[in-house]
Amino acid sequence: MTKAHKATNQAQFLLRRKLTVEGLSENQWEDIIQELNHHPCVDFAEGKPRGKLIVTFDGTHWSTDELVGLIETHGGRLKGGWWQRRRLAWYQFTDDNVRANAKHEPFCCSKIPPMKK
Numbered sequence: 001m002t003k004a005h006k007a008t009n010q011a012q013f014l015l016r017r018k019l020t021v022e023g024l025s026e027n028q029w030e031d032i033i034q035e036l037n038h039h040p041c042v043d044f045a046e047g048k049p050r051g052k053l054i055v056t057f058d059g060t061h062w063s064t065d066e067l068v069g070l071i072e073t074h075g076g077r078l079k080g081g082w083w084q085r086r087r088l089a090w091y092q093f094t095d096d097n098v099r100a101n102a103k104h105e106p107f108c109c110s111k112i113p114p115m116k117k
Helices: 026-038 064-073 082-103
Strands: 014-022 042-048 052-058
Touching (some): 014 064, 026 064
């Protein structure tokens, strides 16, 4: 069964992020999940065993950096390591692409492309 998206989110710009978070108690986990699920830009958030956080959000209005900032305000931190840093860099790269694509105005194939100024 597929989950219905929030009405405010654009399905074509939804991004799914899987992060490993350390340093949170059970109550802090519940607070983060609840806050994320009530955030207007977040479509869905859930916590998995061993500190896994899975969040789906609208990439045009929110970013991975803001998600990491929210985690840090609750007292958590991302797990260290090469793979986690690599994944975070890839997430930041795709965040930038989604925002750029959302602002892009397509033009018709039979028209002359717009000139750079």
